[in-house]
Amino acid sequence: MLLFDLTAFSGVLPRRSKRMLAPEQAQVAENCRLLSGKLESWLDSGNGVTLPLAGAIQTVYLYKNLYWFHWNTDVDTVRSPIANNTNTRTYFTGDGVPKMTDDTIALSSAPYPANSVILGIPTPTIVPTVAEIQRTNYANTSDDLTGGAESIDLTSGGAGNYTLSVAGTAAVTVAATGTTVGTGFGQATEGNPITFNLTTANTISLTLNTGTLDTNANGEYIKQVEPGTSVTPFIESPGSGATLSVAPSDPNNSESRVYVYTWVRRWNGFDEESQPSDPSSIITVTPGTDAVTITFPTSGPTGNYYPSGSTFLKRLYRTQSGSSGTSYQFVGEIDVATATLVDSLLAESLGESLITTGWDPAPDDMKGLVEMPNGILVGFRENEIIPSVAYQPHAYPQAFRQSVTDNIVGIKVFGQSAVITTVREPRLMSGVSPDSLSLEKIELQQACSNKLSMVDMGTYVMYASPDGLVAIGPGIARVVTEDFFKEKEWRALKPSSIRGYYVDGRYVGFYDTGTVKGGFVFDPGTGSASFSFLTDYYEAGYNDTETDKLYLLSDHNLLEWEGGTTLMTKRWKSGVDIEDRPTNPAIAQVIGEQDATNPVTFKIWAKYALTNGAAETVNLVHTEVATDSEPFRLPGDYLATDFEVEVQCVNSVDEILVGETAEDLKRG
Structure with missing residues (x-):
């Protein structure tokens, strides 16, 4: 028998x-x-490297398939979802405030990353100041001055305020014929226009006192000098001297506007823009006649925001009314150290609308960063879920944030969705736009015992709870090891110590009870051949999905799962x-x-x-x-x-x- x-x-x-x-x-x-x-x-683990960081290492991350980032804390890393990420920009949380790095600063020395900078861009706190600059446009009448006195007939121009601007080395005087010129008449020189009041339509006298205003402009009339060259536009006629132009202000063509500015970090081909400052005071100007000088602070935010090779800028926007309401549109940008910018643009010359309103930086205590589809990054703090703007990993608007009842333990993405575990029951989050992500409460009272136990299994997420391994996904929400363990046997493994990893459809976990360290392999797809133990223990690891390899850390030795040559x-x-x-x-x-x-x-x-x-x-x-x-x-x-x-x-x-x-x- x-x-x-x-x-x-x-x-x-x-x-x-x-x-x-x-x-x-x-x-x-x-x-x-x-x-x-x-x-x-x-097979035993092997083919390893030694990591140089002192102290207990909790997180390892393979960067560019060659360099090992590693930290003494629980860190979550996400590679930038933005196209043309040639410098492998990477974002991470868990090492102090949220940060980012790339290969231009991360690889200067080991341990890696050697350097990083703060992820978000703070909101400017100093309001810009504005001042009006009046000027002349091409007027209804003009004259050439070659010396001595000349007259300009302003009958067609009518009464009103006039500004006279000149260029060159000359000085030009407005002289009255009778009492038709009111206050403000005098002598104009380059950069110092004068404004005078013509009480009635009449002829005024312009006198060239010194010098000459002869400039050859390649046969073209220059109708306006751009800001930065001169704040006083003028007209030149080639050959015979300057043709001076005067024009009245038109109160029927004035507009009121306010200005805001943002900070921009330009680094290795990417611009990261903050939300705007509070608006300036209201200023009323005549478009095409007046310009506005905007004054800013000459330094950017204080802190670790300036990676080597980056440029910090200020972008200026102003209000513009249209058929769809009032919006801010782009005026120009200057270096952060430049104090002023002069705006002389007409409405049709303005650029794109401001889109960064409400783009808050990531909170300093945000952690658990993951990437969802459509370029959305998501982190959390306490019971608050914090999504980013799509394909803008530096911006995390307050308006996008949602909260759950209990404190969050971790977030793990699978497919188009994410499982959010808490100290009580899980949630399922899905959606394609960060401002409309939906949350579904899972009716399963199973807390997550350890964020590091959460594993993306492909079509669902698995994590360690006090009662066993839990699977959450479409059509599944249960303790999948309940047929294998009673609570007593499972809790003997100390679920709060379990770190989990994915290996070819299996969940590989490692535990530390305080007296016993070991591991296990759970195969959810093979029926009774599902659970076996491992005698080896590893304190950290990394799944490299690109090469389908699992790397495991023993002390400071990083080894490849089944990378050795000896059978266990x-x-x-x-x-x-x-x-x-x-x-x-x-x-x-x-x-x-x-x-x-x-x-x-x-x-x-x-x-x-x-x-x-x-x-x-x-x-x-x-x-x-x-x-x-x-x-x-x-x-x-x-x-x-x-x-x-x-x-x-x-x-x-x-x-x-x-x-x-x-x-x-x-x-x-």
């Missing part, structure tokens, strides 16, 4: 009594690679085989790949009384070190009904047989 004929091997089922296990189920399964039905070993020693112990009558198995056989270098150690236990009248106990009755697959004899000095077997080896095992006779093994 055969007691054991084991041709399939699966994992442990701690929830079930060892007397109730199916033949293929185990009460011990350590370092067992249960993928093919046979009993195999995992596995141990597999069966459940209890219960026979109908007392028996004494006489022979056993382990069919596998063992040899003299790598033998298999076979053990068999039986439950019987060691002496007459004594209670029955489970006793190890034989240990065999087998170097081949030939049968071997078992001792024959006892009778029992309950038997257990175990193998320990590195090479694979195909079958374990235990029988009463040699003929039994042949029939097996």
